[in-house]
Amino acid sequence: MAITLFRALHAEMLKVRGTLALKMVVLFPLVIVAIEFFAVSQAPFSSVNMRGVHYEWTALTLGILRPWGLLMMPLFVALECSLVAGIDHSGNQWKSLLARPVPRWSHYVAKLMVIVSMVAASTVALLCGILLDGAVLPHIQSEVVFGFPVPWAVMCRQSTEIFALAFLALAIQHWVSLRWHSFSVAMGVGVVGTVFGVAIAAAADQIGGWALYFPWALPTLVVDREPHNVQAGLLFGCGLGLIVAVFGCLEFCKREVV
Amino acid sequence: MASAIRVEEVSKAYGATIAVRDLSLTVPSQSVYGFLGPNGAGKSTTIRMILGLQQPDRGLISIFGQPLKEQRIALLRRIGSLVESPSLYTHLSGRENLEIHRRLLGIAGRNISEALETVGLLPVADRRVRTYSSGMKQRLGLAQALLGSPELLLLDEPTNGLDPAGIHEVRTLIRELPRRGVTVFLSSHLLAEIEQVATHLAIISRGELKFEGTGQDLEARSIPRIMVDVDQPETACALLAAAGQKVTREGDRICIAPDRHRNDPWDSSRINTFLVHAGIAVFRLVTQRPTLEELFLKLTESPDRATTGEYAWR
Numbered sequence: 001m002a003i004t005l006f007r008a009l010h011a012e013m014l015k016v017r018g019t020l021a022l023k024m025v026v027l028f029p030l031v032i033v034a035i036e037f038f039a040v041s042q043a044p045f046s047s048v049n050m051r052g053v054h055y056e057w058t059a060l061t062l063g064i065l066r067p068w069g070l071l072m073m074p075l076f077v078a079l080e081c082s083l084v085a086g087i088d089h090s091g092n093q094w095k096s097l098l099a100r101p102v103p104r105w106s107h108y109v110a111k112l113m114v115i116v117s118m119v120a121a122s123t124v125a126l127l128c129g130i131l132l133d134g135a136v137l138p139h140i141q142s143e144v145v146f147g148f149p150v151p152w153a154v155m156c157r158q159s160t161e162i163f164a165l166a167f168l169a170l171a172i173q174h175w176v177s178l179r180w181h182s183f184s185v186a187m188g189v190g191v192v193g194t195v196f197g198v199a200i201a202a203a204a205d206q207i208g209g210w211a212l213y214f215p216w217a218l219p220t221l222v223v224d225r226e227p228h229n230v231q232a233g234l235l236f237g238c239g240l241g242l243i244v245a246v247f248g249c250l251e252f253c254k255r256e257v258v
Numbered sequence: 259m260a261s262a263i264r265v266e267e268v269s270k271a272y273g274a275t276i277a278v279r280d281l282s283l284t285v286p287s288q289s290v291y292g293f294l295g296p297n298g299a300g301k302s303t304t305i306r307m308i309l310g311l312q313q314p315d316r317g318l319i320s321i322f323g324q325p326l327k328e329q330r331i332a333l334l335r336r337i338g339s340l341v342e343s344p345s346l347y348t349h350l351s352g353r354e355n356l357e358i359h360r361r362l363l364g365i366a367g368r369n370i371s372e373a374l375e376t377v378g379l380l381p382v383a384d385r386r387v388r389t390y391s392s393g394m395k396q397r398l399g400l401a402q403a404l405l406g407s408p409e410l411l412l413l414d415e416p417t418n419g420l421d422p423a424g425i426h427e428v429r430t431l432i433r434e435l436p437r438r439g440v441t442v443f444l445s446s447h448l449l450a451e452i453e454q455v456a457t458h459l460a461i462i463s464r465g466e467l468k469f470e471g472t473g474q475d476l477e478a479r480s481i482p483r484i485m486v487d488v489d490q491p492e493t494a495c496a497l498l499a500a501a502g503q504k505v506t507r508e509g510d511r512i513c514i515a516p517d518r519h520r521n522d523p524w525d526s527s528r529i530n531t532f533l534v535h536a537g538i539a540v541f542r543l544v545t546q547r548p549t550l551e552e553l554f555l556k557l558t559e560s561p562d563r564a565t566t567g568e569y570a571w572r
Binding site: 003007014091092093094096099101102256 | 354
């Protein structure tokens with residue numbers, strides 16, 4: 001079982017080499033980091049120094065994680081799932097892949113693992129970007145002072161929580177991307193989910209905190225203005241995400257290659 | 259001879275459309291089994307079912323004597339396939355494409371160079387596939403199928419996109435494979451392609467098996483026509499028809515299709531004697547056996563296009 005999964009994973013890793021999906025792992029976090037860099041360099045007090053000194057790192061991290069969790073991460077997940085599935089949809093690779101002596105579930109799980117790894121790698125890239133912003137900004141904008149030590153624990157915890165909370169949306173996107181060959185369908189689901197997620201996060205105060213349990217809004221639990229119970233969100237998101245992944249895998253195994 | 263593939267009364271429908279109906283095939287081991295049929299006859303569906311990519315609605319498929327449904331993964335280890343156009347990752351090189359399949363098969367790396375050499379792609383193995391010509395892509399698809407030294411090779415239109423030299427090489431390769439212990443299941447809609455390499459033939463049309471056997475068996479099933487040139491074709495036709503013969507006119511030429519169901523089918527000598535005794539001058543009398551292509555067309559033509567009287571069948 002582990003051997004066939006390893007074989008499928010090994011093959012998946014080669015498939016993504018040189019693809020847009022792999023480049024996006026760096027490009028997506030880079031966009032947010034660059035936007036925040038520009039914002040802070042133009043108006044330092046409105047963002048990182050708002051709460052006074054010693055909070056710069058925390059403010060910068062939140063300033064980056066908020067749009068990341070709310071907008072960029074769900075879109076990134078949708079794009080990665082669509083692109084990775086598209087590698088095998090194009091030219092109907094399934095008819096040769098699924099004719100190999102590897103169980104179908106291995107392909108599904110290996111692809112899921114590759115996407116999870118890509119999202120994890122982009123989270124690491126985002127953390128590196130936060131550090132880079134913090135290191136360069138004081139040289140550009142003299143009013144910005146980043147104190148030390150860097151609050152590693154908080155930064156890592158928050159970004160990891162956002163990553164884990166995105167798992168439910170990722171599991172849904174993965175199934176949708178493999179179920180329908182069309183790139184537009186998979187991206188459409190991701191964009192609609194993200195738009196609803198943004199709207200729900202904006203109106204959470206009015207409609208209640210439970211609304212943040214909408215799959216594409218879950219990451220905002222970490223950076224919400226009044227943080228809700230992240231632990232409950234993690235339990236819900238990861239638990240339901242696993243159920244969706246198992247359901248998707250079973251459906252994939254039964255599907256016929258036309 | 260043991261059978262490599264045995265398909266027993268398999269049926270498959272897509273909604274209301276029946277793709278394959280009660281299909282039974284027996285593919286002998288170490289044969290080149292030509293699977294012929296026009297486009298949309300159910301060839302690809304059959305191949306997909308043999309590979310376990312699709313499930314039959316009814317019937318059984320066994321490979322090397324083992325049921326496919328229960329032993330699919332173990333059997334796929336012994337099968338190589340090229341279904342329709344080759345499935346290739348164009349952003350990767352030819353070698354990397356084979357590497358993906360090598361990893362899935364869990365075999366040694368040297369197999370890649372061997373497969374590339376067999377199809378003549380070793381010099382361009384490290385070029386990206388998007389720069390390959392369609393013929394090179396087809397060869398790479400073949401290399402993919404040959405990877406891991408399969409005992410059974412399922413090839414669907416393997417010479418698509420190849421130039422004449424490439425077609426010749428592929429044919430030579432296919433002919434060689436049975437000597438290495440490989441059974442080749444070769445699907446095509448082109449009789450000429452199958453005719454030159456196949457030791458056994460199956461013809462499928464509209465999802466139903468029309469013929470299974472050797473080329474000689476197929477020829478033996480046909481009845482030759484007798485073509486006669488005479489000075490009075492109209493009179494000759496009327497006389498022959500009155501004598502119970504199936505006669506058609508092709509211009510000035512008379513075409514007679516002997517009915518083998520009759521106790522005394524007329525051969526060319528008897529027709530000649532009959533006409534001469536009736537005072538008709540016979541200029542030319544030829545017995546014409548239908549070509550394999552004509553037999554194939556006759557077997558696979560749709561009922562609404564069917565004509566009568568050209569050939570008779572047992």
